[in-house]
Amino acid sequence: xxxxxxxxxxxxxxxxxxxxxxxxxxxxxxxxxxxxxxxxxxxxxxxxxxxxxxxxxxxxxxxxxxxxxxxxxxxxxxxxxxxxxxxxxxxxxxxxxxxxxxxxxxxxxxxxxxxxxxxxxxxxxxxxxxxxxxxxxxxxxxxxxxxxxxxxxxxxxx
Numbered sequence: 001x002x003x004x005x006x007x008x009x010x011x012x013x014x015x016x017x018x019x020x021x022x023x024x025x026x027x028x029x030x031x032x033x034x035x036x037x038x039x040x041x042x043x044x045x046x047x048x049x050x051x052x053x054x055x056x057x058x059x060x061x062x063x064x065x066x067x068x069x070x071x072x073x074x075x076x077x078x079x080x081x082x083x084x085x086x087x088x089x090x091x092x093x094x095x096x097x098x099x100x101x102x103x104x105x106x107x108x109x110x111x112x113x114x115x116x117x118x119x120x121x122x123x124x125x126x127x128x129x130x131x132x133x134x135x136x137x138x139x140x141x142x143x144x145x146x147x148x149x150x151x152x153x154x155x156x157x158x
Contacts, residue, residue, distance in 0.1 A: 026123050031111045035090045037120070040128055044092045048128065051085045083109035086120055089128070
């Protein structure tokens with residue numbers, strides 16, 4: 001006799017499937033070459049986050065009169081960093097990033113189109129474990145103090 005899974009059990013099953021997919025990595029192809037993005041290590045997340053911060057821009061500039069000019073400025077400022085971000089996520093290793101990231105980034109820069117970059121950006125945002133990292137920081141920050149401190153009364157001199 002088969003029993004139906006509860007909603008909680010279904011969520012656990014889905015989470016397990018998603019985790020196993022991420023453990024294997026997400027494959028993508030650029031110019032007939034296959035690459036894989038796996039769960040990033042903390043060092044990779046740190047480098048990737050730094051690159052993302054360098055690509056920040058003012059959203060309001062894209063709605064004003066000089067939208068085209070602003071878009072070109074963003075491309076000029078961010079295209080190479082975007083290629084480097086993809087390279088860092090693919091390499092995901094301290095030494096590989098140090099030795100090969102600039103070379104791989106240059107290859108992505110000249111062989112990847114904006115549509116491919118958009119798809120990879122979505123994958124990186126969804127699967128880069130940033131949410132897990134933030135949750136762990138919140139947990140650790142909450143461990144600092146679990147009880148209210150007892151204040152010692154100042155003794156008054158008579």
